[in-house]
Amino acid sequence: MRTLIVEDEPLAAERLTVLLQQLRPSAVVAAVTDSISETIQWLNENPSPDLILMDIQLSDGPSFEIFRTIKSECPIILTTAFDSYAMDAFKLMSIDYLLKPVTKSALKQALDKLDLLSGKNTILPKTYKSRFLARIGSRSFFIDTTDIAYFSADNKIVYLNAHDGTRYIVDYTLESLELVLDPRQFFRLNRSIIVQASAIQHIKPYINSRLKLNVKAGSNLDELIVSRERVPAFREWAES
Numbered sequence: 001m002r003t004l005i006v007e008d009e010p011l012a013a014e015r016l017t018v019l020l021q022q023l024r025p026s027a028v029v030a031a032v033t034d035s036i037s038e039t040i041q042w043l044n045e046n047p048s049p050d051l052i053l054m055d056i057q058l059s060d061g062p063s064f065e066i067f068r069t070i071k072s073e074c075p076i077i078l079t080t081a082f083d084s085y086a087m088d089a090f091k092l093m094s095i096d097y098l099l100k101p102v103t104k105s106a107l108k109q110a111l112d113k114l115d116l117l118s119g120k121n122t123i124l125p126k127t128y129k130s131r132f133l134a135r136i137g138s139r140s141f142f143i144d145t146t147d148i149a150y151f152s153a154d155n156k157i158v159y160l161n162a163h164d165g166t167r168y169i170v171d172y173t174l175e176s177l178e179l180v181l182d183p184r185q186f187f188r189l190n191r192s193i194i195v196q197a198s199a200i201q202h203i204k205p206y207i208n209s210r211l212k213l214n215v216k217a218g219s220n221l222d223e224l225i226v227s228r229e230r231v232p233a234f235r236e237w238a239e240s
Contacts, residue, residue: 001027002175004042006054006063007079008034012100014229016053016079019107021233025240026183030175035060040069048074051114056080075118077110128182134160134168143168145185149199149217150224151177153192163199165218187237189213190227197238 001024007013013032020027030049033039035058043066052074054063081100095117096110131144149161153174160168172180177194188194199215206212211226211234226234 001051002030002047002049002179003027003051003053004030004039004049004074005032006034006039006052006058006066007032008055008059012055012079012102016102016107018229018232019102019104020053021230022104022236023108023111025233025237026178028175028178028188034058036063036065039063039066043070043072048072050074052076054078075114077107077114129180132160132170132172134170136166136168141168145181145196146198148196149215150193150195150222161217161222163217165220183237184240187234189224189230189234193224195224203238 003020005013005016007016013034017029017032020029030046031042033042037060052072054076056063056078057080075095077096077098078094079098079100079102095114098106098110129145131142132148133140134143135141143160143162147162147164149163151170151172151174152159152161158170158172158174158177160170162168170177174188174192174194178186178188181194185198186194186196195213195215199217201214201216201221203214204212206225209228209231211231213224213226214221215224216222
């Protein structure tokens with residue numbers, strides 16, 4: 001579930017990110033925007049997200065102004081410190097209307113409501129990619145997903161790092177990879193790494209409440225870091 005968070009308070013945005021990842025470990029926060037203008041620009045330049053978590057009052061005005069400029073059929077969960085916007089809220093594709101500070105139970109109810117309204121329980125099971133076409137120079141190769149240790153992004157180039165230590169280039173972003181990889185096997189550790197469970201050798205604590213993974217790729221044990229905000233979701237994924 002690709003989610004756009006629209007929130008001009010950094011702590012509130014971080015809280016929503018953490019709660020979302022605790023409740024939906026496979027969810028991806030595609031971006032965090034903090035103004036009407038930035039949100040309009042992002043929505044115009046990117047594929048529509050699956051969900052928008054949106055504060056009603058932004059630094060440059062009420063966020064309802066966004067949808068007077070662009071059309072969107074994306075479901076929205078609204079957050080606000082006030083309860084005087086309810087009528088305007090329900091004119092949008094609003095799933096729910098949450099008062100700040102947003103609690104985990106309130107967000108869970110809203111996400112469950114979204115699942116119910118979208119008929120998630122009746123959708124056929126999603127299929128995921130079983131192989132990728134990857135390249136080294138001008139040569140291309142079929143790589144089975146079982147042969148992948150991890151994906152890494154570096155300066156807008158995404159690499160497929162195989163179990164045997166070979167590194168290929170793939171024509172995907174990490175965000176698009178998250179949509180086609182089996183979330184039971186693959187997990188996004190931070191902004192630049194998606195790892196496969198079978199490649200992880202061991203895990204240990206790291207500074208600033210992060211985790212360090214030793215991941216086998218060929219003869220090397222690469223050290224990959226789980227960002228602090230992803231640690232709770234990683235622990236839940238690891239035990240699922």
